[in-house]
Amino acid sequence: ACVQAPSAEGGCSPGCRDVSYDAWCGVAHGCTRKLGMKICGFLQKNNNLEEKISSFKERSSKDLLDNSDRDSRFRRTETDFSNLFARDLLPAKNGEEPTMQFLLEVVDILTNYVRKTFDRSTKVLDFHHPHQLLEGMEGFNLELSDQPESLEQILVDCRDTLKYGVRTGHPRFFNQLSTGLDIIGLAGEWLTSTANTNMFTYEIAPVFVLMEQLTLKKMREIIGWPDGEGDGIFSPGGAISNMYSVMTARYKFFPDVKTKGMTAAHRLVLFTSEHVSLIHHYSIKKASAALGFGTENLILLSTDERGRVIPADLEAKVIDAKARGCVPMFVNATAGSTVYGAFDPIHEIADIWLICDTFSWRAKGAWGGGLLMSRKHRHKLSGVERANSVTWNPHKMMGVPLQCSAILVRERGVLSGCNSMCAGYLFQPDKQYDVSYDTGDKAIQCGRHVDIFKFWLMWKAKGTIGFEHHIDKCLDLSHYLYTKIRDREGYQMVFEGEPQHTNVCFWYLPPGIRDMPDGQERRDRLHKVAPKIKALMMESGTTMVGYQPQGDKVNFFRMVISNPAATRSDIDFLTDEIERLGHDL
Amino acid sequence: ACVQAPSAEGGCSPGCRDVSYDAWCGVAHGCTRKLGMKICGFLQKNNNLEEKISSFKERSSKDLLDNSDRDSRFRRTETDFSNLFARDLLPAKNGEEPTMQFLLEVVDILTNYVRKTFDRSTKVLDFHHPHQLLEGMEGFNLELSDQPESLEQILVDCRDTLKYGVRTGHPRFFNQLSTGLDIIGLAGEWLTSTANTNMFTYEIAPVFVLMEQLTLKKMREIIGWPDGEGDGIFSPGGAISNMYSVMTARYKFFPDVKTKGMTAAHRLVLFTSEHVSLIHHYSIKKASAALGFGTENLILLSTDERGRVIPADLEAKVIDAKARGCVPMFVNATAGSTVYGAFDPIHEIADIWLICDTFSWRAKGAWGGGLLMSRKHRHKLSGVERANSVTWNPHKMMGVPLQCSAILVRERGVLSGCNSMCAGYLFQPDKQYDVSYDTGDKAIQCGRHVDIFKFWLMWKAKGTIGFEHHIDKCLDLSHYLYTKIRDREGYQMVFEGEPQHTNVCFWYLPPGIRDMPDGQERRDRLHKVAPKIKALMMESGTTMVGYQPQGDKVNFFRMVISNPAATRSDIDFLTDEIERLGHDL
Known part of the structure; x- marks a missing residue:
């Protein structure tokens, strides 16, 4: 042979x-x-x-x-890749053929992975503890060395990396806000990697820069700003988008801070929901620390039983802050909170903010932004058009591969005013094209990854109605789960009523707990149920769902549905699995 | 048929x-x-x-x-993709076959592009003005619509996107610090997109989290920190890494700023090189604005003719700042500046900083960091081990696809102390694995793209010696260019002496300018030469190189070599092309 x-x-x-x-x-x-x-x-x-x-x-x-x-x-x-090395690939002489062979071999590994991702008979993950992977699994050695490995070993490493990872596109992966593996988005990301360029000038990313511009305009139109006017940029994630939001508000009302620092503006305070474990708070809190406000100057707003900010509390706290000599500068209204999926009442917040004669405010839709694409559900963000800026993460509810997050700003000029440093070597006015298309000067980054193409391509391929269909389907599925477990024996909802988003928060009570009297002992036992079930799930690799405590509520499951591959049968599988694994706890 | x-x-x-x-x-x-x-x-x-x-x-x-x-x-x-749509792909029923067909078709487009990228008979770019692309090129329509497009159109869009883009891996693309198309890195990025996960917990990115940890340790060993101890994280780019650097310094010496804001620390000042168009300054200046220091509190240091910070100037300015009641907190030493490729004298800066009894300082090697991999050239970063933190962008000199930037911190605990907000829902202490591996709490981001895998895979495939070879080769090539044009008629070097990095800065003087007396008229004419040649280059699509003015120096070319595909013949092509296009200006 x-x-x-x-x-x-x-x-x-x-x-x-x-x-x-x-x-x-x-x-x-x-x-x-x-x-x-x-x-x-x-x-x-x-x-x-x-x-x-x-x-x-x-x-x-x-x-x-x-x-x-x-x-x-x-x-x-x-x-025989065992005698081939990276140095034999392009640009090496005669490197074209091994390059093509190697890339096709990689594609074979990847398409197999894609196939298995959607196959319910495969596991979601093959869990190993850190020390196990570090010790090396059957020839999978993570250590780096001075000498090169053969391409054969590289291909093995690729297979093993996928083998010991988590199939985030699996129909039964519900662990994060970002789930699913969109094929068009995947193709878009492969192309983006192949183009390997940078968003900072039109010169080196002409098509991508224009796609970003047109897509941001379309998003602003959907928000409801007249003619889609305004500005915006794609950033590496929701936390950075939120940072942009706070920075633009600060620049709008206290432009001197840019040059003189935070001492130029006294006692600025920010407001956001008190839900301490919510991602929006988490990122706004990180922004408060990073940008020099200080986390103590982030004022937390009380929420109702459903996790929505209480407008009257905002009013009281703004008045109080002003009485203490503080200057309210920014209020964050959340559109789709991380754990409860709650939508803050944007109109009421906007009204109070105006009456109080304060400065800027915004709405954030990192998780809920996608609902703007749905005629059925966009009313949940009613009033979003009154925001000064909006964070919208297509990599969450809209299923775009990571990373894809946009910050949209209603007023033109603020974003570039805030970040422009006029770096002449990048943005030469004597270029032969219209340099207003260069984006680098309005970013806090210099080099910036191309996050737009996959999103643009998905939008082309699905149309606005495709996103709408996906969102409606996810909300239908969460309704199915909610109605299924609402009155089911052994389940207890964390908050009353139909969830606003796809977040369904619930406790599963093993039979041994169900009849216990309410009290500390029951609470202690219940607190341990979700972590135990989750650990068993991960060990068996059948499905994944998140849990957390919230305020005085002990650990509960937070189910979120953004995975386009999920069906009712997968929801049924999840509850069956929870009951199977939790029955004897 | x-x-x-x-x-x-x-x-x-x-x-x-x-x-x-x-x-x-x-x-x-x-x-x-x-x-x-x-x-x-x-x-x-x-x-x-x-x-x-x-x-x-x-x-x-x-x-x-x-x-x-x-x-x-x-x-x-x-x-026939004209009757297939995104909705026919997985997870659709019977979607496996069209999915595979579609992905292979995309791969065919991409591998063709890869092949052409390395083919010197193809153009680097096919330039069009923004308005031309916006008006639509032969059926390439950037506008988004409500209805889906067929997969046939999507494939056409993929081809067109590449057609009207810039081949940043072409052997004659010298325009940026990040050039080249590494095949292993590309394969790594394709896999990363397919895995589509997030770095914030071990739970959903077990292999990638460990790869990041091991790679960061290896990088710290190379910097020279004992046993590779310390901390670090991959960030979306050098500007964000530099932001981390300033933030960790601030947290180390003024931890109250995290909670109380910048008013808790009076008149903190930062120092960096005066080279106003340099990227390190640009990003440090952006950080000064964003983090609440104010750009006026960034003190610029004088440089010598080669663009290196003059240590005595630092000493004088630190003494002066203290006399004015300011608190020197941070000095940025640049290892490889963007335009000149200058390496600041790290030891001398460190000595002064210690003597002055100030707080923190750092070295930055975003562009020059790669030289640490070369036994021949790493002496240029001598003293880097005395830094408190180091920015190192493998996506620049080491040829890793965008984005790949690391911030490395010498002292453990500072990075997480600085950024930790204890978001319980992400980092539950009751998880079944060792949660010290979760990285989200030390990032300013929440979701974080997997930037490590392509780099890890390249390191595996090339070995440390492979990176060393690449770096030595690039520096050899720039030496070739330097010696070629140093005494060549029609060229004038921007600074005297052998460049420290691959940056070769020069003017090309068309014959009509060469004999003009030095003076404003000659300056004015020379200032227009580089932009004109660049515009002609882009129109003809044959090669790309950057230019910019610097202080009182009129527009000059800045050649940088990081492209592994470049050879001496490409350098010769570049100078021939400059002479051809510039001869009659």
């Missing part, structure tokens, strides 16, 4: 003596060099003979070749 | 009546369903008959089939 790698000059191994194989290769070469090489590669790498033969027998009776010929044809080892 | 798409059930088009084709497909199916489908797809989409036949005739004389059979076999149209 022929075991040599294809020669670098092109074509199959010169050592091949098998006529049938050569003939096939010849025919393959007839498909143009590129195609032929691909087919050749596929023919060569097949060494899993039995599976092929049985599959062949089932499927085809019109063989061109008799079985023995076919056997020898397929009795090829894989392309 | 058969023009139908493969049926969703698998296999080739049921409408195919061509026996040879069917037979081929049958054999292809014999290679297991997956493989067979691929081969089938390739067979089907070939409609470029002439090329195939001639290629076939040249290469193979052992046909299994006679020519007429082969002709009809290859007379297939492409898989």
